[in-house]
Amino acid sequence: MDILSNLAMGFGVALSPWTLMLAVIGCFIGTIVGALPGLGPSNGVALLIPISFSMGLDAISALVLLTSVYYGAMYGGRISSILLNIPGDEPAMMTTLDGYPMARQGRAGDALVVSGVASFVGAFLATVGLMLLAPMLSRVAYHFGPAEYFALYLLAFCTLGGVGSNNQAKSALAALIGLGIAMIGLDKTTGMPRFTFGELHLMDGIDFLVAIVGLFAVSEVFFFIESHGKNSAIGVVLDKVRIPWNDLKRSTGAMLRGTGVGFLAGILPGAGASLGSFLAYILEKGVARNPQDFGKGEVRGVAAPEAGNNAAAGGALIPMLTLGVPGSGTTAVLLALLLTLNITPGPLLFTERPEVVWGLIASLLIANIVLLIMNVPMVKVFVKVLTVPSHILLPGVTMVAFVGIYSLTGSSYDMQLMVAFGILGYICRKLDIPTVPIILGILLGNAMEDNLRRAMVLSDGDWTYLFSSGVSIGLWVAAIIGFMAPLFLRRFLKRPAIPEANED
Amino acid sequence: MIKADRIFGLVMMLVALGYLFSATHIQTSFLSDPVGPRIFPYLIGGGVILCSLVLVIRPDANAEWPGLGTVLQLVIALAVLIGYASAVRPLGFIIPTAVAAGVLSYQINPKPVSALLTGVGLSVGLFVLFKMILGLGLVGFPRHWF
Structure with a gap:
């Protein structure tokens, strides 16, 4: 078996004591990051990239550390959803619907254990799926030419904008802002400066790290000050945690269904974990014999979205690794990590750097097991962390953002630029303009232009070349559908509101 | 009341016009490809104008914007961050970090003593963590002090 020998090689890379230690540290930090309201997987990974880079970690170590943080944050998001009714990150929103009512009925411990196991099931099976599907997809992607890649990037922007936002014009605008920013600097083909205005x-x-940390982490400062840190978590109590075998047995089906739906949602470029958990919850409510109990503390309403959200996180790695097209904000940040490490994702990655791919997959499996141990018996530790008051937490996070960028670039200019991106992020969030397409635009802009120009070189300036192959026509059609379909579907897929925290 | 989306749309339109104007001045070398370095920026600028038009014509409902007092707080935070970005190189890590973290802490929870402790604690703690344990190249104090 090809996969097994590859996997053995991966474990050979990832099972050293040093990488295991990094995995444990990453999982721990990740769970905390995920649990803290306002800090999600994207911010967490974004904050740590410059730091791990300045520490001089090699590619594998940095990958192990940061993917552990990524998975850890996906696990951790549920903790504050359940205990505080505040989603620790966006994909964990659906978990509040039944998790918080469970906590109010005194079953917080049960909800945490079930959702922890559900996270494990979702993430583990999705990693197995990644192992099986990614090499196949990479063989297909091998035949993509520049025209297909151009259409693929377009598809990512369109589905991300269509699914992830409430207003198509705003998400398109965000993507274009990102692309416009990517154009700044020397043009690779001609060597001419563009939009530099003489500024060295x-x-x-x-x-892109300056932009990411600014948009994701620094903007949070402004948001927090505006809201006066209302989301602080002092006074959380959690009784004895025991394993609710009955609940686990009852929700096995929900976990598996959630995993399937979430995994598929994750693979779609641009859709990501939020959609995965949303669809998993809707499906579970649809097939349940007691839909009226959902939203009132039904354990399957906790299991399904958590499995879905974590499975989507695994699924989202597939397009990122095989095509270089991220499916969500966090995978966009992971793409930034790979680019920082000089690893170019794409079909060639699987043939040229197999140790990176399989080391990554092995470390994901390891991270999952570490996380299961951390998140079920040790969940109380993380509940303690939630009680750190925001007037210590927020300045701390801000300073970490600065330290990262400063030690990476050593320039005041880049730090000021980061603050500017923080303002942009604040304004965008105020106007309900998604920031993930901006990041994606900055990350993919040069590659997108490059592919367009190479396609035009191949066709000698004939623009119809962009639609000349079956694959590229399919991608264009999918892009248009992905962008337009939510306009019509939005009426049917309305998100349920988060339960009120104070109603009795 | 004027919708915020309209203002943003208009601002973005102006930015896009400036962007397009600047793109016309990009120099092409004689060894260029059929597309050249200008076309893609043109497409982007055109797209921005189109999307901004949609925002101006069909703006969403306004979000809740902060009152004057909060805006002042935000401006202070902004000033602190920009000042920090400029100060940390010449003044070293410890002092600017203590000041910046202290002010931000005070803004969230206006208790002077706890803000002071937070600032100093974070500054020293992060310095120990990043410099001593993780080995990043931070400078603690201005170089000419020693």
């Missing part, structure tokens, strides 16, 4: 700092372009 801009010749190399804008570092």
Whole structure:
């Protein structure tokens, strides 16, 4: 078996004591990051990339550390959803619907255990799915030419904008802002500066890490000050945690269904974990014999979205690794990590750097087991962390953001640029403009232009070349559908509101 | 009341016009490809104008914008962050970090003593963590002090 020998090689890379230690540290930090309201997987990974890079970690170690953080954050998001009715990150929103009512009935411990196991099932099976599907997809992607890649990038922007936002014009605008920013710097083909206005700092372009940390982490400062840190979590109590075997047995089906739906949602470029948990919850409510109990503390309403959200996180890695097209904000950040490490994702990655791919997959499996141990018996530790008051937490996070960018670039200019991106992020969030397409635009902009120009070189300037193959026509059609369909579907797929925290 | 989306749309339109104007000045070398370095920026600028038009014509309902007092707080935070970005290189890590973290902490929870402790604690703690344990190249104090 090809897969097994590859996997053995992966474990050979990832099972050293050093990488195991990094996995444990990453899982621990990740769970905390996920649990803290306002800090999600994207911010967490974004904050840690410059730091791990400045520490001089090699590619495998950095990958192990940060994917552990990524998975850990997906696990951790449920903790504050259940205990505080505040989603620790966006995909964990659906978990509040039944998790918080369970906590109010004194079953917080049960909800935490069930959702922890559901996270494990979702993430573990999705990693297995990744192992099986990614090599196949990479063989298909091998035949993609520049025209297909151009259409593929377009598809990612369209589905991300269509699914992830309430207003198509705004998400398209966000993507275009990102693409426009990506153009700054020297043009690779001609070597001519573009949009630098004579500023030497801009010749190399804008570092995407500066943009990511600014948009995701610094904007949070402004948001927090505006809301006066209302979401602080002092006074959380959690009784004895025991394993509710009955609940686990009852929700096995829900976990598996949630995993399937979430995994598929994750593979779609641009859809990601939020959609995965949403669809998993809707499906579970649809097939249940007691839909009226959902939203009142039904354990399957906790299991399904958690499995879905974690399965989507695994599924989202497939397009990211095989095509270089991220499916969500966090995978966009992971793509930034790979690019920082000089690893170009795509079909060639599987043939040229198999140790990276399989080491990554092995470390994901390891991370899952570590996380299951951390999140079920040790969940009380993380509940303690939730009680850190925001007036310590927020300045701390801000300073970590600065330390990361400062030690990476050593320039005041880049730090000021980061603050500017923080303002942009604040304004965007106020106007309900999604920031993930901006990141995606900055990350993919140059590759997108590059592919367009290479396609035009191949066809000698004939623009119809973009639609000349079956695959590219399919991608264009999918892009248009992905962008337009939510306009019509939105009426049917209305999100249920988060239960009120104070009603009695 | 003027919708915020309209203002943003108009601002973005102006930015896009500036972007397009600047794109016309990108130099092409004689060894260029059929597309050249200008076309893609043109497409982007055109797209931004189109999307901004949609925002101007069909704006969403306004979000709740902060009152004057909160805006002042936000401006202070902004000033602190920009000041920090400029100060940390010449002044070293410890002092600017203590000040910036302290002010931010005070803004969230206006208790002077706890803000002071938070600032100093975070500054020293992060310095120990990043410099001593993780080995990042931070400078603690201005170089000419020693």
